[in-house]
């Protein structure tokens with residue numbers, strides 16, 4: 433009698449304890465699943481562990497945000513798997529990258545941008561992007577405004593800004609760009625404003641702007657430009673405003689401005 437009671441007690445105890453572990457195991461699994469869902473969403477991933485932390489504001493985050501500000505931490509590389517998380521938020525129209533004071537962000541994140549087919553405005557500031565590589569903006573046909581001021585950019589590769597068929601405004605102010613070569617700006621049929629003031633520009637290759645038939649404003653002030661020729665501004669048939677003030681211009685070809693048919697304002 434005592435013996436069978438004891439046995440029953442043991443049996444119940446065993447059942448209870450396995451029941452309890454079974455439940456907590458299920459809970460753990462549920463928690464893990466929730467955590468991996470959170471980690472697999474650009475808007476909810478946990479900041480400290482990640483190389484990137486995005487704050488989603490517009491739309492209805494976390495499922496469907498339209499606007500995000502992403503902080504970049506040190507250690508994120510061009511090929512980091514984190515960039516594929518942008519695929520979880522395909523409705524983003526406005527995106528800003530901000531760099532932590534100790535952070536180091538040295539490239540344009542093409543791998544993330546290629547997932548954003550509704551992106552209209554992109555801003556990157558205070559990064560240390562030495563070089564803008566070819567097709568850096570993933571041939572986006574939705575992008576309209578691109579702001580890349582204050583990123584210590586020195587080199588614009590060929591096709592750095594290419595096949596951006598809706599781009600209307602490009603700001604490259606306050607970098608250290610030394611030269612504008614011929615094939616940097618390609619297939620930008622809607623570009624109206626190009627700003628490259630406060631750089632280190634001394635060379636503009638002839639024909640550098642030849643694909644910018646609808647450009648209205650060009651700011652190149654506060655640079656080191658010394659020579660302009662007839663072909664510097666080839667192709668800018670609709671340009672209205674040109675700012676060349678605060679440069680080192682000593683020699684102007686006779687016909688430098690001869691193709692600027694509709695120019696209304698020239699500062700030099």
Ligand SMILES: *[C@@H]1O[C@H](CO)[C@@H](O)[C@H](O)[C@H]1NC(C)=O
Pocket residue numbers: 491496498523
């Ligand atoms: C996400 O937002 C877009 C536009 O803002 C909308 O067209 C789409 O239906 C939304 N999708 C979901 C799943 O809410």
Ligand SMILES: *[C@@H]1O[C@H](CO)[C@@H](O)[C@H](O)[C@H]1NC(C)=O
Pocket residue numbers: 542546567569570571595
């Ligand atoms: C952009 O288009 C060019 C030329 O068509 C292609 O070579 C390049 O791989 C494309 N880049 C991206 C990121 O889509």
Ligand SMILES: *[C@@H]1O[C@H](CO)[C@@H](O)[C@H](O)[C@H]1NC(C)=O
Pocket residue numbers: 550573574575598
């Ligand atoms: C390009 O801009 C026009 C309006 O300016 C818009 O209707 C069109 O949808 C845009 N294209 C893309 C791919 O976003």
Ligand SMILES: *[C@@H]1O[C@H](CO)[C@@H](O)[C@H](O)[C@H]1NC(C)=O
Pocket residue numbers: 608610632634
């Ligand atoms: C500006 O360009 C000159 C060469 O034209 C170079 O020697 C100098 O280091 C550059 N300055 C900066 C701040 O990049």
